[in-house]
Amino acid sequence: MKQINLYSDGSSLGNPGPGGWGTILKYNEHTKELSGGELLTTNNQMELKGVIEGLKQLKEPCKVHIISDSKYVVQAINEWLENWQRNGFKTAAKKPVKNVELWQEYLDVSKQHTVTASWVKGHDGHEENERCDLLARAEAEKLK
Numbered sequence: 001m002k003q004i005n006l007y008s009d010g011s012s013l014g015n016p017g018p019g020g021w022g023t024i025l026k027y028n029e030h031t032k033e034l035s036g037g038e039l040l041t042t043n044n045q046m047e048l049k050g051v052i053e054g055l056k057q058l059k060e061p062c063k064v065h066i067i068s069d070s071k072y073v074v075q076a077i078n079e080w081l082e083n084w085q086r087n088g089f090k091t092a093a094k095k096p097v098k099n100v101e102l103w104q105e106y107l108d109v110s111k112q113h114t115v116t117a118s119w120v121k122g123h124d125g126h127e128e129n130e131r132c133d134l135l136a137r138a139e140a141e142k143l144k
Helices: 043-056 071-086 100-110 127-143
Strands: 002-012 017-027 030-041 062-068 114-119
Touching: 002 043, 002 127, 017 043, 017 127, 030 043, 030 127, 043 062, 043 071, 043 100, 043 127, 062 071, 062 127, 071 100, 071 114
Parallel strands: 002 062, 062 114
Antiparallel strands: 002 017, 017 030
């Protein structure tokens, strides 16, 4: 099974406002950059959208290590998502999970993969995270 590193970041100008996402996929010496944006979105939606769009690029089951500066995305994948599903996409406080459509899309595109997620501090010199941030901001700026 191929081991893929998926780096991703999201940006929103206004939160909600115009937003963008940037993703880098790395497999051995191969690197692929992706980016996109939406007119009215939130930072968390763009953080998650970058992960989803990266996973959509994978054509076979892979071991995917997601690296993100979004605690929301990393904690949801590592800790919350299983309970959200079991509880009908309600939080521990019995409130509806935010961005449920995106989380359901994530579950769909990730189901064939073995996924782990790690958090990195944003704007701290991590090369791929900094590049993803630039891609995401550029997409958001185009829509401003």
